[in-house]
Amino acid sequence: MFRNQYDTDVTTWSPAGRLFQVEYAMEAVKQGSAAIGLRSKTHVVLGCVNKANSELSSHQKKIFKVDDHIGVAIAGLTADGRVLSRYMRNECINYSFTYESPLPVGRLVVQLADKAQVCTQRSWKRPYGVGLLVAGLDESGAHLYYNCPSGNYFEYQAFAIGSRSQAAKTYLERRFENFMDSTRDDLVKDALMAIRETLQGETLKSSICTVAVIGVGEPFHILDHGTVQQMIDAFEIAGEQEGPAAEPDAAARQEAAAEQGGSTDEGVAPMDI
Amino acid sequence: MNFMASTQPENRLLGPQSDSQRTLYPYVTGTSVVALKYKDGILMAADMGGSYGSTLRYKSVERMKPIGKHSLLGASGEISDFQEILRYLDELILYDNMWDDGNSLGPKEVHNYLTRVMYNRRNKFNPLWNSLVLGGVKNGQKYLGMVNMIGVNFEDNHVATGFGNHLARPILRQEWHENLSFEDGVRLLEKCMRVLLYRDRSAVNKLQIAKITEEGVTISQPYSLKTYWEFSAFKNPTQGAVGSW
Numbered sequence: 001m002f003r004n005q006y007d008t009d010v011t012t013w014s015p016a017g018r019l020f021q022v023e024y025a026m027e028a029v030k031q032g033s034a035a036i037g038l039r040s041k042t043h044v045v046l047g048c049v050n051k052a053n054s055e056l057s058s059h060q061k062k063i064f065k066v067d068d069h070i071g072v073a074i075a076g077l078t079a080d081g082r083v084l085s086r087y088m089r090n091e092c093i094n095y096s097f098t099y100e101s102p103l104p105v106g107r108l109v110v111q112l113a114d115k116a117q118v119c120t121q122r123s124w125k126r127p128y129g130v131g132l133l134v135a136g137l138d139e140s141g142a143h144l145y146y147n148c149p150s151g152n153y154f155e156y157q158a159f160a161i162g163s164r165s166q167a168a169k170t171y172l173e174r175r176f177e178n179f180m181d182s183t184r185d186d187l188v189k190d191a192l193m194a195i196r197e198t199l200q201g202e203t204l205k206s207s208i209c210t211v212a213v214i215g216v217g218e219p220f221h222i223l224d225h226g227t228v229q230q231m232i233d234a235f236e237i238a239g240e241q242e243g244p245a246a247e248p249d250a251a252a253r254q255e256a257a258a259e260q261g262g263s264t265d266e267g268v269a270p271m272d273i
Numbered sequence: 274m275n276f277m278a279s280t281q282p283e284n285r286l287l288g289p290q291s292d293s294q295r296t297l298y299p300y301v302t303g304t305s306v307v308a309l310k311y312k313d314g315i316l317m318a319a320d321m322g323g324s325y326g327s328t329l330r331y332k333s334v335e336r337m338k339p340i341g342k343h344s345l346l347g348a349s350g351e352i353s354d355f356q357e358i359l360r361y362l363d364e365l366i367l368y369d370n371m372w373d374d375g376n377s378l379g380p381k382e383v384h385n386y387l388t389r390v391m392y393n394r395r396n397k398f399n400p401l402w403n404s405l406v407l408g409g410v411k412n413g414q415k416y417l418g419m420v421n422m423i424g425v426n427f428e429d430n431h432v433a434t435g436f437g438n439h440l441a442r443p444i445l446r447q448e449w450h451e452n453l454s455f456e457d458g459v460r461l462l463e464k465c466m467r468v469l470l471y472r473d474r475s476a477v478n479k480l481q482i483a484k485i486t487e488e489g490v491t492i493s494q495p496y497s498l499k500t501y502w503e504f505s506a507f508k509n510p511t512q513g514a515v516g517s518w
Binding site for chain 2: 097098099100101104106107110138139140
């Protein structure tokens with residue numbers, strides 16, 4: 001994408017019918033660290049890569065609980081994400097207060113999308129620079145939505161956003177047909193595998209990722225690091241025995257990781273591939 | 274310096290100026306509504322009387338109305354306020370339908386919405402002078418609740434408003450049980466309504482019974498209860514009485 005004379009204002013159309021500022025906002029999402037989501041009939045899992053800026057700092061919060069039945073993972077400008085999460089929490093709690101019932105996630109997503117659209121049609125505003133993966137439950141089951149800075153929203157079986165998300169999307173594309181009937185634990189496992197795809201060879205450990213689950217009878221909550229690490233360990237060992245995955249890269253990576261003792265990365269040798 | 278002796282209250286809400294802007298007393302009122310849960314849903318009964326003080330002035334007032342797909346609302350108290358509430362709910366259901374997304378407001382949501390409305394009006398000293406009964410079924414779950422003009426609300430297996438609380442509920446406490454059949458439910462409601470007809474002076478002998486199940490709402494045609502007035506105590510009420518009454 002190159003600079004041109006139609007990209008200064010969000011309220012200026014290009015001759016080709018594009019709003020460049022909105023498209024640039026979507027670029028901001030692609031620069032953020034990866035977030036993935038996948039769902040079955042009864043559960044939705046969100047995961048994200050959480051890399052701290054430096055060893056001295058803590059990592060940014062990218063997954064937010066919005067209500068017992070809704071959670072969101074963000075990629076892009078985390079400040080914008082935080083503000084939108086606050087809006088979502090507000091909407092949920094107001095609805096709950098008036099109707100003593102949870103706000104259906106489909107409606108929240110539409111409200112969010114309308115809010116984003118406003119910013120694409122005011123000269124004194126700018127689009128939100130954050131993509132949101134909204135996971136929630138309503139009467140018709142579990143849902144996963146993606147909200148874009150453009151004001152569009154889509155429902156997905158599984159999706160990934162942020163940097164290197166294509167690798168995760170490829171992984172998910174291969175497996176998504178089975179997700180609807182997956183068990184909760186398989187879904188979490190697939191989420192972790194998808195996160196690992198975005199790491200491009202770096203070892204997956206619970207300190208660099210965050211996983212959250214929501215399901216029927218299970219309110220939205222972020223899994224603690226101990227649990228996540230256990231699951232990583234479990235499937236990495238299983239991975240060595242199964243020898244699955246079509247990609248030879250993945251198989252080699254699994255073996256290399258298993259050789260190096262799985263989760264602990266003392267004396268990690270560089271990849272040969 | 275302000276020499277004007279301030280006889281007006283500090284806030285404009287309470288005082289002679291504002292009385293024309295808020296409800297002070299009811300004018301045309303409906304009497305009791307009685308409702309109970311039965312096997313397939315909710316049964317509700319109300320007579321069709323609209324009293325103007327002590328005059329039984331209007332005799333074809335429908336005091337029960339369906340709300341959306343899943344609820345039934347019965348009201349006692351000021352009829353014009355009931356009509357206003359129906360307008361609010363109409364708008365609520367309309368916006369709910371406009372989402373067009375497979376979600377819909379169930380009886381619990383409508384009941385809570387009404388509670389918020391009633392309580393907020395009460396706080397502004399401008400109440401909607403009603404006692405409302407909200408019943409419905411959604412996804413197999415039966416719901417029956419009540420809310421009144423001061424915002425008191427609760428859910429129960431059987432509810433009543435006004436005189437019904439004093440005359441009908443004791444009968445229901447005694448004779449209601451889970452999984453009443455439709456016929457038994459109607460019989461029980463008619464028993465309650467008959468007592469109300471004998472003892473509540475604002476009751477008229479023209480009632481409707483409404484039923485709501487998962488399939489939808491049915492409100493019966495108006496009909497009358499058989500009554501018996503040949504009790505000797507009625508015929509000769511003062512016989513055996515000591516004193517002037």
